[in-house]
């Protein structure tokens with residue numbers, strides 16, 4: 295009788311390795327991520343970071359980059375953080391999620407880059423987090439490096455979220471982790487674009503490893 299092929303072992307994420315000071319810095323950083331979701335992201339990054347570079351789309355003021363960057367530092371890895379730093383639709387002056395402190399008084403335009411730099415400097419993570427200032431579609435068109443982890447938290451329109459998955463998802467290594475933020479299966483809870491990306495990833499054969507709040511972690 296042929297022995298049954300064992301199921302692949304489910305990836306169990308390691309426990310968080312963040313100091314109380316780093317956790318406080320992450321909590322205090324401007325941004326849109328509850329701590330429980332950030333800690334899940336951090337644990338996923340701990341599992342991935344030694345295997346190769348990680349990349350996030352949507353650095354904003356550096357909150358998620360602290361969670362990811364602390365894991366990169368712990369594992370001698372690196373995080374590339376892609377953002378044009380001009381904000382998403384909902385961050386623009388006059389919109390619901392606009393923080394006036396992130397508007398450049400000189401130009402009247404949103405500019406999260408100085409905040410991002412200050413956050414990473416204060417967390418002593420500049421060695422492990424590299425900012426790429428540009429539009430994700432343009433960066434992905436030139437990207438050639440395999441990724442151990444991809445975190446999608448950029449533009450939340452269908453077009454932007456799909457383009458981010460299509461552009462960078464193909465660089466996710468076998469065994470690599472895909473984290474998606476703001477996944478809301480119920481439209482009453484939020485926009486559907488990240489959820490549609492999540493469904494597309496499942497359809498592409500990735501499987502879910504962990505979920506907390508609106509954060510989903512899948513493995514290729």
Ligand SMILES: C[S@@+](CC[C@H](N)C(=O)[O-])C[C@H]1O[C@@H](n2cnc3c(N)ncnc32)[C@H](O)[C@@H]1O
Pocket residue numbers: 324325326327351352353354355356357358359376377378379380381382406428429430431447448449450454
């Ligand atoms: C929801 S915020 C990211 C929040 C961040 N991850 C945090 O932890 O606070 C989305 C970010 O994506 C950026 N963004 C939106 N569309 C983009 C695009 N096409 N290319 C690059 N960045 C983009 C915006 O500038 C904004 O900073």
